[in-house]
Amino acid sequence: MVLYFTMAFQRRRAGGPRPSAASLGCLLPGARAVAPLAVAVFVFAVTFGILARDAGMGWLAPLVFSVTTFAGSAQIAAASVLDTAGGVTAAVIAALLLNLRYLPIGLSVAPALRGSIPRRVLEAQLAVDEAWAIAHVGDGRYDRDRLVGAGVIVFVAWVSGTGLGVLGGSVLGDPAALGLDVLSPALFLALLVAQVRDARAAGAALLGASIALACIPWAPAGVPIVAASLVALLGLKGGRR
Amino acid sequence: MTGVWVLVGVVGVATIALKGAGAALLAGRPLPATFGRMVALLAPGLLAALIVVQIFTAGDRVALDARAVGLTAAAIALIARAPILLVVATAALATALARAAGLT
Numbered sequence: 001m002v003l004y005f006t007m008a009f010q011r012r013r014a015g016g017p018r019p020s021a022a023s024l025g026c027l028l029p030g031a032r033a034v035a036p037l038a039v040a041v042f043v044f045a046v047t048f049g050i051l052a053r054d055a056g057m058g059w060l061a062p063l064v065f066s067v068t069t070f071a072g073s074a075q076i077a078a079a080s081v082l083d084t085a086g087g088v089t090a091a092v093i094a095a096l097l098l099n100l101r102y103l104p105i106g107l108s109v110a111p112a113l114r115g116s117i118p119r120r121v122l123e124a125q126l127a128v129d130e131a132w133a134i135a136h137v138g139d140g141r142y143d144r145d146r147l148v149g150a151g152v153i154v155f156v157a158w159v160s161g162t163g164l165g166v167l168g169g170s171v172l173g174d175p176a177a178l179g180l181d182v183l184s185p186a187l188f189l190a191l192l193v194a195q196v197r198d199a200r201a202a203g204a205a206l207l208g209a210s211i212a213l214a215c216i217p218w219a220p221a222g223v224p225i226v227a228a229s230l231v232a233l234l235g236l237k238g239g240r241r
Numbered sequence: 242m243t244g245v246w247v248l249v250g251v252v253g254v255a256t257i258a259l260k261g262a263g264a265a266l267l268a269g270r271p272l273p274a275t276f277g278r279m280v281a282l283l284a285p286g287l288l289a290a291l292i293v294v295q296i297f298t299a300g301d302r303v304a305l306d307a308r309a310v311g312l313t314a315a316a317i318a319l320i321a322r323a324p325i326l327l328v329v330a331t332a333a334l335a336t337a338l339a340r341a342a343g344l345t
Contacts, residue, residue: 036325061245068253073291078248084300088244095252099259101287107263108280111271121261129288136284140277179336182311185295186332189315190325192288201285208286212293216303224298228290235279 030134030149037130037187038153041072042161044183047175048076049165055083059166066162070128070155072184074098077221090220097222101229105132112144126151128158133191204231307344311336 045066052062057079065075074095081091109127112135113120126147127135131154135147165172175181196202208228215224272280296308314335318328 039326040329057245061249065249065253068249069256071256073295074252074256078252082245082248088248091248092251095248096255099252099256101283102256102259103262104280104283106260107267107272107276108283110263110267113264117265120264121257124261124264125257127260129291133284133288138281140272140279140281177337177340179307179311179333179338179340182296182308182315182332182336183329185292185308185312186315186329187325188288188292188295189312190319190328192285192292193319195285195288200282204282205285205289209289209293212290213297213303216294216298217301220301221298224294225287225290228286229283231286232279232283235277235282236275 026145027149027152030131030143030146030151031153032149033134033146034130034150034153037134037191038157040183040187041130041154042157043180044072044187045158045161046165046169046172047180047183048072048079049162049167050169050172050175051076051083051165052079052162053166053169055079057082062162062166063159066159069095069099070125070158071095071099071102072128072158076184081221094221097220098225100222100226102127104229104232108132108140109135109142109144109147112142112147114144123148123151126155128154129188130154130191133195136195138197200234204234207231207234307336307339310339310344 048066049062052065052075053059057065062075062079065078069075077098078091078095081094082088105127106124109124109132110120113123123144128151131147131150132142134150135142135144137143137146172178192205196205208231211228211230212224215227219227292312296312297303297305299306311332315328315332318331323331
């Protein structure tokens with residue numbers, strides 16, 4: 001992954017398809033904006049590593065999981081289901097349902113991406129929640145440089161944190177006793193506040209929360225998130241813009 | 242152990258496909274205005290739902306526990322315009338204290 005990006009930048013420096021902005025510099029604003037979030041993501045990744053190891057996933061599988069899936073909430077959910085003896089099938093279903101949101105998220109960033117198909121697909125992998133929120137420049141439009149700059153930093157934080165969790169987690173003790181299980185929702189709350197710029201967005205947030213809450217008692221893990229993504233249908237009604 | 246690798250493999254491949262599908266099919270082309278409005282609402286809706294699920298779920302029940310204390314602390318820190326690291330640290334500390342005080 002890192003190698004790929006290095007090659008891409010070298011090609012651009014050498015006068016590739018995009019001669020202007022041909023340096024790492026264009027990624028800096030996104031990287032800077034995400035830096036404080038990345039620290040929290042790193043600690044969150046450590047707790048995932050500890051949880052995964054305690055769930056009997058060993059050390060290599062959680063690392064491969066973090067590199068390929070690269071989606072915190074789904075990985076935590078999968079490890080929790082395994083840990084509570086829910087079985088592999090239940091863990092897969094929970095993780096997949098949570099990650100179904102990446103289909104519309106991937107669609108939303110697609111217009112901002114350029115270049116060959118493999119390159120676009122690779123850059124779209126960086127559209128995790130934190131980087132996606134940072135890359136949003138308003139009205140459903142996304143900025144490619146902010147996405148990649150933020151995404152690479154979050155990726156490094158997520159994978160290195162996972163490594164520390166699986167290898168050295170025993171020294172750190174019980175993540176729950178330290179309150180580390182609220183890191184991710186607290187982070188999402190900060191991202192949410194930044195996203196709510198008008199009454200429509202506030203309404204979507206309230207409705208999404210209500211739908212999720214209503215689904216929790218009867219639906220399997222992951223379904224509340226899928227159901228909440230239906231708030232996007234409110235956009236069909238048309239806006240004043 | 243095989244089951245763990247099945248989990249990692251299936252979820253990994255599926256997630257890469259989900260994230261990459263849009264980029265593979267329609268990069269560079271603008272989406273219809275309606276889709277833009279839908280996406281603009283998706284971010285707040287999904288973030289709020291993720292918060293609710295992570296704070297108020299215990300197994301398959303709705304639960305009000307130490308995590309809610311942490312979320313409240315985070316909200317207060319946000320209202321006070323604290324930097325983001327202070328917000329998450331406050332949330333973790335409040336949750337840890339509530340648990341130390343006997344809340345589950």
